[in-house]
Amino acid sequence: MSFEPKIVGLLCNWCSYAGADLAGTSRKKYAPNVRVVRVMCSGRVEPTFVVKALQSGADGVLICGCHPGDCHYIEGNHKAARRIPLLKKMLAQLGIEEERVRLEWVSASEGDRFASIVDEMTEQIRELGPFNPNGGGQDG
Amino acid sequence: MSEVSLTIDDKDIIVQEGMTILEAARSVGIDDIPTLCYHEALAPYGACRLCTVEITSRGKSKLVASCTYPVEEGLEVNTRSDVVIAARKVLIEMLLARTPHAKIIQDLAEEYGLKETRFKVDRPEELCILCGLCARFCEEVIGASAITFAERGIDREITVLPEITAEACIGCGACAKVCPTGLITLEDIYGRKVLHSEAGLGPSTPIYVPFMYAVPAVPVIDHDTCIHFKTGGCKLCERFCEVEAINHEMEDEYEEIEVGSIIVATGFQQFDPSAITQYGYGRYDNVITGLEFERMSNASGATGGNILLADGTEPKSVAILHCIGSRDKNYHEYCSRVCCMYSLKYSHLLGEKIPDVDIYQMYIDLRCFGKGYEEFYNRLQEEGVNFIRGRAGEVTNVAETPEERGKLIVLVEDTLIGRQRRIPVDMVILSVALEPQADAEEIARLVNISRSADGFFLERHPKLEPISTATDGVFVVGCCQGPKDIPDTVAQASAGAARALAMISKGRVEIEAAISVVDEELCSGCKTCIPLCPYSAISFGEEKKVSVINEALCKGCGTCAAACPSGAITSRHFTTEQIMSQIEGVLV
Numbered sequence: 149m150s151f152e153p154k155i156v157g158l159l160c161n162w163c164s165y166a167g168a169d170l171a172g173t174s175r176k177k178y179a180p181n182v183r184v185v186r187v188m189c190s191g192r193v194e195p196t197f198v199v200k201a202l203q204s205g206a207d208g209v210l211i212c213g214c215h216p217g218d219c220h221y222i223e224g225n226h227k228a229a230r231r232i233p234l235l236k237k238m239l240a241q242l243g244i245e246e247e248r249v250r251l252e253w254v255s256a257s258e259g260d261r262f263a264s265i266v267d268e269m270t271e272q273i274r275e276l277g278p279f280n281p282n283g284g285g286q287d288g
Numbered sequence: 289m290s291e292v293s294l295t296i297d298d299k300d301i302i303v304q305e306g307m308t309i310l311e312a313a314r315s316v317g318i319d320d321i322p323t324l325c326y327h328e329a330l331a332p333y334g335a336c337r338l339c340t341v342e343i344t345s346r347g348k349s350k351l352v353a354s355c356t357y358p359v360e361e362g363l364e365v366n367t368r369s370d371v372v373i374a375a376r377k378v379l380i381e382m383l384l385a386r387t388p389h390a391k392i393i394q395d396l397a398e399e400y401g402l403k404e405t406r407f408k409v410d411r412p413e414e415l416c417i418l419c420g421l422c423a424r425f426c427e428e429v430i431g432a433s434a435i436t437f438a439e440r441g442i443d444r445e446i447t448v449l450p451e452i453t454a455e456a457c458i459g460c461g462a463c464a465k466v467c468p469t470g471l472i473t474l475e476d477i478y479g480r481k482v483l484h485s486e487a488g489l490g491p492s493t494p495i496y497v498p499f500m501y502a503v504p505a506v507p508v509i510d511h512d513t514c515i516h517f518k519t520g521g522c523k524l525c526e527r528f529c530e531v532e533a534i535n536h537e538m539e540d541e542y543e544e545i546e547v548g549s550i551i552v553a554t555g556f557q558q559f560d561p562s563a564i565t566q567y568g569y570g571r572y573d574n575v576i577t578g579l580e581f582e583r584m585s586n587a588s589g590a591t592g593g594n595i596l597l598a599d600g601t602e603p604k605s606v607a608i609l610h611c612i613g614s615r616d617k618n619y620h621e622y623c624s625r626v627c628c629m630y631s632l633k634y635s636h637l638l639g640e641k642i643p644d645v646d647i648y649q650m651y652i653d654l655r656c657f658g659k660g661y662e663e664f665y666n667r668l669q670e671e672g673v674n675f676i677r678g679r680a681g682e683v684t685n686v687a688e689t690p691e692e693r694g695k696l697i698v699l700v701e702d703t704l705i706g707r708q709r710r711i712p713v714d715m716v717i718l719s720v721a722l723e724p725q726a727d728a729e730e731i732a733r734l735v736n737i738s739r740s741a742d743g744f745f746l747e748r749h750p751k752l753e754p755i756s757t758a759t760d761g762v763f764v765v766g767c768c769q770g771p772k773d774i775p776d777t778v779a780q781a782s783a784g785a786a787r788a789l790a791m792i793s794k795g796r797v798e799i800e801a802a803i804s805v806v807d808e809e810l811c812s813g814c815k816t817c818i819p820l821c822p823y824s825a826i827s828f829g830e831e832k833k834v835s836v837i838n839e840a841l842c843k844g845c846g847t848c849a850a851a852c853p854s855g856a857i858t859s860r861h862f863t864t865e866q867i868m869s870q871i872e873g874v875l876v
Binding site (some may be wrong): 156197206224231244250 | 375506741802820822824843844846847851859862864867868870871872874875
């Protein structure tokens with residue numbers, strides 16, 4: 149059986165969640181690997197959520213927010229845009245591949261974009277293989 | 289003050305003591321006493337003597353100047369006796385000898401049946417009758433003393449001393465206004481005709497009703513041009529206002545008003561085309577902006593609705609240049625939306641006022657997007673307006689051919705025929721961009737709203753919330769939100785009013801349920817959350833040294849909860865525990 153990645157999607161309520169909804173209502177076919185958790189704003193995403201997801205068995209985490217300038221809460225997505233790259237830097241130091249965490253901007257009208265991002269990320273993670281929280285090293 | 293009773297032309301009257309006979313006569317409706325030197329704003333002077341009347345007191349009669357003679361108890365005044373008429377005739381003959389060409393003197397002579405003067409005419413071109421109105425007005429009312437009498441006796445004359453006048457004259461034009469013979473004209477004061485540049489867009493007098501439909505429709509005083517604020521004198525309006533409505537001591541006041549909602553309708557400002565030097569605005573007199581043309585074309589405007597060049601003649605050809613400062617990467621990238629249509633309107637107005645005028649429209653695209661707009665454009669094409677597709681490159685007065693001499697030449701690439709063209713015209717109208725007000729940033733900060741990249745105020749959602757802002761209860765309407773025409777502005781303004789009313793009539797404000805709350809026990813008072821809040825909903829409670837969230841302002845985005853290092857802030861309905869368990873749940 150081929151490896152099916154588990155990806156946790158943290159989607160903002162106003163743009164990306166609606167975008168994902170649009171992908172569904174417009175019957176877009178895309179990888180079923182993302183499991184969505186709704187947050188009000190990408191600014192609500194605590195870095196610990198990502199860590200928690202990876203700890204709990206996710207192979208990747210996708211965070212989606214409104215395009216810069218379109219945030220329902222004016223600039224919550226700007227906060228995400230500063231937090232997530234920092235987190236990725238830290239994860240890299242722990243030996244976790246950068247591709248496992250991804251921050252994207254998806255507006256409510258971009259169902260197609262959401263679908264293609266999910267497809268693309270699923271493929272990337274499939275190639276990376278399953279994520280082992282214990283690093284898979286000697287002690288692993 | 290006591291009262292005095294007297295008889296004027298067999299009419300018994302009672303007037304205030306201290307009035308002059310002329311004032312008393314006028315107060316009872318006798319206003320055919322001629323005078324050239326009297327002005328109700330000035331002290332009596334008695335220079336022209338034309339107001340001579342016959343008075344009889346205690347059986348003796350004599351002739352006096354009614355403008356200086358005060359009323360007396362029991363005085364009998366005759367303003368039209370034979371003696372009076374004879375005296376006036378002699379006076380008019382003398383004036384006729386002094387200023388034979390003055391219209392007002394000629395009219396008087398005709399009124400009194402005089403054909404010519406018996407006296408010698410020394411200076412046939414003379415116009416000054418030495419009434420002194422100009423000098424007295426300048427000194428007594430204006431307070432400038434720029435004009436004065438010089439010499440004595442037969443050499444007496446009205447004069448200006450250049451070294452004094454240059455500094456003292458404030459160019460108010462009062463002397464020209466009061467001069468009875470037309471000796472002093474505005475042209476003398478300014479040295480040239482008063483046209484575009486002076487008239488401008490401003491009011492033509494210091495006291496004016498701001499605009500035709502002003503509510504309340506009461507006049508205001510322009511602090512910058514009112515003579516009182518320049519010289520401390522004048523206040524004529526205060527003296528003559530019967531209901532005593534004028535008060536020069538009033539000052540600007542700042543009032544604090546508590547309101548439930550705010551509609552921001554601060555509008556736009558006009559792009560200053562002198563920044564684009566190649567169009568010559570400010571260098572060439574006949575390069576004007578659209579608003580200046582609008583002002584000129586307005587019947588209540590500076591030229592009374594006539595379209596005039598700076599030299600006072602009508603233009604025979606006009607070029608209208610579109611997109612000045614808009615759709616231009618160097619200035620404003622956006623389209624100003626209204627210019628195409630008003631430019632087309634100007635073509636129509638020009639054609640109506642100057643039937644054989646040649647009109648050139650130089651455009652990038654014609655955006656006739658509204659109801660009936662395309663039809664209007666088609667109509668103008670039928671009316672013979674020349675449409676040239678291409679943004680004008682330059683306006684110059686350097687002629688290359690004899691036909692171009694004395695004209696403004698517009699250099700333009702006609703992209704429909706693929707050729708450079710030089711188009712000589714008399715007048716150039718620049719359809720300038722609409723841009724955000726210079727103080728938009730200040731206003732945005734004041735009411736806590738944001739601005740889009742072009743500087744206009746940002747609406748909450750471009751399609752679904754076009755007038756709301758990120759701050760509840762603050763609405764943006766009209767051109768402060770982006771360039772728009774009158775119908776759009778009216779629609780938006782109505783929507784803004786309705787939205788505000790809906791909030792007010794409800795009497796209460798619904799707040800979000802999913803807001804953030806601070807656990808005071810856990811909060812360490814680090815203030816990390818305070819600058820993060822886009823709604824300024826978090827403040828620092830000095831008493832307990834913890835952050836305090838204003839529930840009415842919080843929208844529940846959770847940014848603060850995500851950032852709180854001590855986990856003291858909880859985002860209701862999206863608590864950390866809830867999201868963590870969801871993450872666990874989806875991964876099962």
